[in-house]
Amino acid sequence: MRPLNHRTDFDGSWTGTRMPLFMSRMARRMTGLVATASTLRLPSFGALATVVVGGAIVYGVSAGGHTAAVMDGFGQPLGFSIEKVSVRGNSETSEIDVLQALWQTGSQTLLSLDPTEARQTLESMPWIDRASVSKIFPDRVTIDLNEHRPYAIWQSDKSFYVVNREGKKIVPYMPGRFDALPVIVGEGAAGAAAGILDDMEGFPEFRARVRAYIRVGSRRWDLDLKNGVTIRLPEEKPMEAVAQVVRMDRENTLLERDIAMVDMRLSDRVVVRLTEDSLKRRKQRLEERAKLIKRLGKDKPV
Incomplete structure (x- = not known):
């Protein structure tokens, strides 16, 4: 039995017998990979340029905060411009104020309109307690409002x-x-x-x-x-x-x-x-009463 710390050294038998077999197998695998790669169609320069430039544009638009404008540019020719806005539940808040708050989001089409951002903008208005904003394609926005009740x-x-x-x-x-x-x-x-x-x-x-x-x-x-x-x-x-x-x-x-x-x-x-007036009158009456009692005391026969 070999000891646990036994170390096997490579001898000449590996080089002489197993090395040629190993190299032969590796050569066959490399040949197969080359043959497979030669059958793949490499993308053209135009396709690579489109991907690179498109990615750069998307990154630049997003980083520069122009996503909404770009989406509006695509959406308007396709008929997604916001044309109709329905407002329900408003009593103290005028529809004009609601529309102005909606336009403050900067969205011109349903593609760029963020309902969450629009809701938060509306709920920052004085009378509005809760708001919900729904997009109805292709061109309509529905706004439901719950207003504060004056108490x-x-x-x-x-x-x-x-x-x-x-x-x-x-x-x-x-x-x-x-x-x-x-x-x-x-x-x-x-x-x-x-x-x-x-x-x-x-x-x-x-x-x-x-x-x-x-x-x-x-x-x-x-x-x-x-x-x-x-x-x-x-x-x-x-x-x-x-x-x-x-x-x-x-x-x-x-x-x-x-x-x-x-x-x-x-x-x-x-x-x-x-x-205060009542106190003064009461004090005056008490003083008059005291004078009257004093006078009656003097007039009383001995």
Whole structure:
């Protein structure tokens, strides 16, 4: 038995016996490859030039950002020019604005129009929430729009915006069309308004008396009424406090009195603050009452 590290050295028997056979086989294989290659038809110089030049043009057009223009150049003679654009679902956005946004993509034919790019361009417009763009060959584009719904007017510092239910700013507010929308005020008010506005639906008459919903400390709400009275609601269970105010007003005409604020934040009592004029009148009445008592005391017989 040979050891595992045994090394076999080539001797003269390889050169003398096996080498001629190996060289003969290699010669036959090379001859066969040459014969096969001779039967293949080499491309002409014109074909090679066309491939090389065409590849260079495609690379140059793509790198230079001219792909759309080149595709439009091919598409227009073939009848793929955009001739008809159908717009559906728009109310606040005019068709002219939609068409201008579509032309901003730079596409003149259906071949170069990228529906994704066109959709993103449309959705960047103020009123458009979602958009879909469909190509209908040979020459038509269909655009379906879902617009934001105006939900409230949000005052942030000294600026006013029309916002949707989620609190997203749509457009700056201008007096006129949206005056009937509820007004919400303060940092974080836009995103939190849906909760209290939905809850106030249960008190329609009282809700009609609210001028603004003021967000305080990102935790609770104050209600600013149209007659100048402020209702301070608690952080927890604010609608129970609203129901209590409505009941007190029904029974005692609370909100018709000369008051400035009703504080409902304390669970065990209601705090009412009078207006400045009411305080002055009350102070005057108390002073007059004190004078009257003093005078009656002097006139009393001994």
